[in-house]
Every structure is written in C-alpha cells, then in structure tokens.
Amino acid sequence: MIRVGSIGLGGMGMHQAKTFNQVDGCRLVAGADPSSDMRARFAETFPDTKVYDSPASLLAQPDIDAVVIAVPTGLHQPVASAALAARKPVLVEKPMARTVDQCHRLIEDSEKYNTLLMVAHCRRFDPHWKAWGEYVTSGKLGTPILWRHAMAGFGPGSWYMDHELGGGPMIDGAVHNYDFANWIFGEPESVLSSAIKMDPDVSAVDTCSAVIRYKAGHQMLVSWSWAARGNNLHDVIGPLGYIQFGTGNLTPPEEEGSHQYCCFTDREGEQSLITSDAGKDMYTYQAAHFLACIRGEETCLSPGTEAVKAIAVADAILQAGPEGRGGDLVIW
Ligand SMILES: NC(=O)c1ccc[n+]([C@@H]2O[C@H](COP(=O)([O-])OP(=O)(O)OC[C@H]3O[C@@H](n4cnc5c(N)ncnc54)[C@H](O)[C@@H]3O)[C@@H](O)[C@H]2O)c1
Known part of the structure; x- marks a missing residue:
C-alpha cells in the first residue's frame, strides 16, 4: 500500500487528494499547505490524515511514500526538488515548472536521487x-x-x-x-x-x-x-x-x-x-499510472524529460x- 501525501491543498490539490483517496493500491495519509483555511478544509474532508503547514514538515515524515504537488506553478521546482531530495516519488501538476531552467533542475534532481518524477499531463490519460x-x-x-x-x-x-x-x-x-x-x-x-x-x-x-x-x-x-x-x-x-x-x-x-x-x-x-x-476519468487513470510506475510495473508516460518540451x-x-x-x- 503506497502512502500518499498531498502538497498544496487548493482547488487542484483537493481534486488530486479526492482522486488518490479512491484509487486502489494507495492510501491518502497527509496534506500540507501554509494556508490554515486550506488545511482545515482538507482535515475536515479527510479526517484520517495528518496535516502540516509546510512541505518540509510533510517531507520529513518517514511514513509517507510518495507525494502529489499542486502549488502555484512558479513554486513547482523548489517544492518538487525538496521531495526528490527526500526520495519521495513525485507527481507534480502541469505545467512542469515555470521555466525550462527550472525543468532542467528537476530532471537533474530526479536522476541524482534516483527518484520518479512524473508530470500530471492529464490529457495523456x-x-x-x-x-x-x-x-x-x-x-x-x-x-x-x-x-x-x-x-x-x-x-x-x-x-x-x-x-x-x-x-x-x-x-x-x-x-x-x-x-x-x-x-x-x-x-x-x-x-x-x-x-x-x-x-x-x-x-x-x-x-x-x-x-x-x-x-x-x-x-x-x-x-x-x-x-x-x-x-x-x-x-x-x-x-x-x-x-x-x-x-x-x-x-x-x-x-x-x-x-x-x-x-x-x-x-x-x-x-x-x-x-x-x-469508464474512469483522466485523473483516475493518471493516479493509477503513477502508482504503477512507483511499483515498477509500468514505464512513466509523462516523465520530466518529456514535459520539459512543452515548457x-x-x-x-x-x-x-x-x-x-x-x-x-x-x-x-
Ligand atoms: N491538471 C489540471 O487539469 C489542472 C487544473 C487546475 C490547476 N492545475 C495546476 O495545479 C496547480 C495548483 O493550482 P490550483 O488551481 O490548485 O491553485 P490554488 O491557488 O487553488 O491552490 C494552490 C495552493 O498551494 C498553496 N501553497 C502556496 N505555496 C505553497 C507552498 N510553498 N507549499 C505548499 N502549498 C503552498 C496555497 O496556499 C494554495 O492552497 C497549478 O500548477 C495549476 O496549473 C492543473
């Protein structure tokens, strides 16, 4: 069972959390957001999870296996780089990052820490x-x-x-x-x-x-x-x-x-x-694919090396x- 943490609990973060909460093979266990309103909404929707006020505190938890990142696009790179350094497989929302240079940094970090970096290009699913x-x-x-x-x-x-x-x-x-x-x-x-x-x-x-x-x-x-x-x-x-x-x-x-x-x-x-x-919607197929990639059962269809081309x-x-x-x- 893959234990998933959600970073960024706004509109898309909540949507991703709801998706991972109903996909087989994982359990939604935590959320992080600096906004107390967003944390309160998440805690009310998912009472069995823990909430943190920063990505760093969530990433420090050993009982979180993978993360979904849905923060403002200009923050994707620093937040996703921190997750990769903590060796948590990452599903980061599209756009992969705000600039090509930020995308290169993410690709380097994924290779350096040998950790999966998947970009949520949902249309591929x-x-x-x-x-x-x-x-x-x-x-x-x-x-x-x-x-x-x-x-x-x-x-x-x-x-x-x-x-x-x-x-x-x-x-x-x-x-x-x-x-x-x-x-x-x-x-x-x-x-x-x-x-x-x-x-x-x-x-x-x-x-x-x-x-x-x-x-x-x-x-x-x-x-x-x-x-x-x-x-x-x-x-x-x-x-x-x-x-x-x-x-x-x-x-x-x-x-x-x-x-x-x-x-x-x-x-x-x-x-x-x-x-x-x-049958299912694109976000559900996307989440299932992310989990299958973590388990080594599928090859990532939306890796950073591909998503950088769109940026x-x-x-x-x-x-x-x-x-x-x-x-x-x-x-x-
Ligand atoms: N795939 C899709 O169809 C789709 C749809 C909408 C949005 N998105 C993408 O999802 C991402 C988030 O968009 P949104 O609409 O949810 O934005 P939003 O403004 O609703 O939510 C962003 C959340 O991130 C939080 N946040 C800000 N800085 C943070 C930090 N350092 N650490 C943790 N949380 C932080 C904010 O408090 C806020 O709750 C964007 O990249 C956007 O492009 C994708």
Whole structure:
C-alpha cells in the first residue's frame, strides 16, 4: 500500500487528494499547505490524515511514500526538488515548472536521487483526447495536420496572472495543447508568437496567439485570452478529413455513462462519431499510472524529460509574444 501525501491543498490539490483517496493500491495519509483555511478544509474532508503547514514538515515524515504537488506553478521546482531530495516519488501538476531552467533542475534532481518524477499531463490519460489523437496518428486525416485551438474568457486570476508564478493562459492553459501535440506530432521545431495586452493590471501575458511548427511538418495554432470573452474554436484538419469537438450533425447513441464525442468528417463530407471509453476519468487513470510506475510495473508516460518540451514551447511563445516575432525554441 503506497502512502500518499498531498502538497498544496487548493482547488487542484483537493481534486488530486479526492482522486488518490479512491484509487486502489494507495492510501491518502497527509496534506500540507501554509494556508490554515486550506488545511482545515482538507482535515475536515479527510479526517484520517495528518496535516502540516509546510512541505518540509510533510517531507520529513518517514511514513509517507510518495507525494502529489499542486502549488502555484512558479513554486513547482523548489517544492518538487525538496521531495526528490527526500526520495519521495513525485507527481507534480502541469505545467512542469515555470521555466525550462527550472525543468532542467528537476530532471537533474530526479536522476541524482534516483527518484520518479512524473508530470500530471492529464490529457495523456484522457480517453477522449486519446481517441481523437489515435485518429491523427493512424493517418485518417492524412498529412500534414493543422490543429487549431482558440479560447477566450476571464481566467482564474490570482497567482495565475502573475508573470513569474503563473505566466497566464499561454503556459497554464495551453500547456495541455503543447504537451499533447508533442505526443502526437513529435518534436516541436519553431514558434511564431504575438501578444496583445488587454488587462493593464496583471504582469502575465493575458492574450496571445501562436503558431507552432513540428519537425514532421504539422502545425498548431493556439490563441488564448484570459482577459476577454469570445467564441471558442477547436478542430484538427488534414487533407483527408477533419475532427471537430462535439457531435457535429450526428445524434449520439444512447449509451450508459457519460461520453464525450468528437466528429470526424471525411473528404466527401461523410461524418462519423469518435467515441471513447466512458469508464474512469483522466485523473483516475493518471493516479493509477503513477502508482504503477512507483511499483515498477509500468514505464512513466509523462516523465520530466518529456514535459520539459512543452515548457520550451511556452517559454519561446512568452518571450516572443510581446514583440510579435519568432521565438527561440530551446529544449536542452
Ligand atoms: N491538471 C489540471 O487539469 C489542472 C487544473 C487546475 C490547476 N492545475 C495546476 O495545479 C496547480 C495548483 O493550482 P490550483 O488551481 O490548485 O491553485 P490554488 O491557488 O487553488 O491552490 C494552490 C495552493 O498551494 C498553496 N501553497 C502556496 N505555496 C505553497 C507552498 N510553498 N507549499 C505548499 N502549498 C503552498 C496555497 O496556499 C494554495 O492552497 C497549478 O500548477 C495549476 O496549473 C492543473
């Protein structure tokens, strides 16, 4: 039985704690957060656990085997490095860290202390995203592919909009896209990026558009604002067909459980639904995989050496965006 401690007990930390509390093969035993309100909420939800007011006090406990870290992104590296030094396997929330240099430090510490570092890129465990991703990788859309994703709305605020701690939507929201694109398209090659400042009161880039090119010839267009409302666009297009999110013009079958759908339209306009397993959610699959990696039963699907590539894309976009230019994409 793997005994798990949760570090950072805000929105995502509580979600992770609830997930680990119901996954087989582990027991949620502790939580840590400097906020007394967050500690009180955790203690009330999980009365059989211990609570600590700092990561250091939790990490000093010998009866904790592994940790889940969900603190503000700018703090991922110091907190995760301390956990690795204490030889506790780490599941750290996405984005892996705020900068590529911080990611390198985490990879070095994972190697130095010979301790697992997994990044919570939950989309790699999402049955829905995996299903449409397989359409892309199996060649049903042809090649090359253009993935277009535009999002707008008012963001979560707080540290998320601080340049150093959160970095805004082009890292925090779009990192899911960068990482998943790296998975299905392969190595990223270059970026073009252009930002617009809509909210003068935040230090992070709040609105930005970027085109990322991949060595295999594919591209991704990402445009994201956390400062304005707008329509969302999400599709994946190729010479043989395209995928849109939702059911298109089709009526979904009546099935048990909650399903998410994509619609594939071929060259002739014929539509078919892409369905996925409605069993468990992505966080549950992710937690089960983390535990299996600790037991040595599975090879990590989201190691730091992979997640750093998404931060390299984010870094290049954030550096180039304010000047509207091509960014230097440097992974190592
Ligand atoms: N995978 C996903 O779908 C997903 C969704 C939301 C957030 N996240 C990620 O999870 C992380 C946390 O986000 P959130 O929304 O829970 O933020 P939050 O602000 O709700 O919670 C962060 C918590 O960390 C605590 N904290 C601050 N400094 C700390 C320290 N040194 N040690 C321990 N705790 C500390 C704060 O008191 C707070 O309770 C971020 O990296 C975010 O990007 C991931």
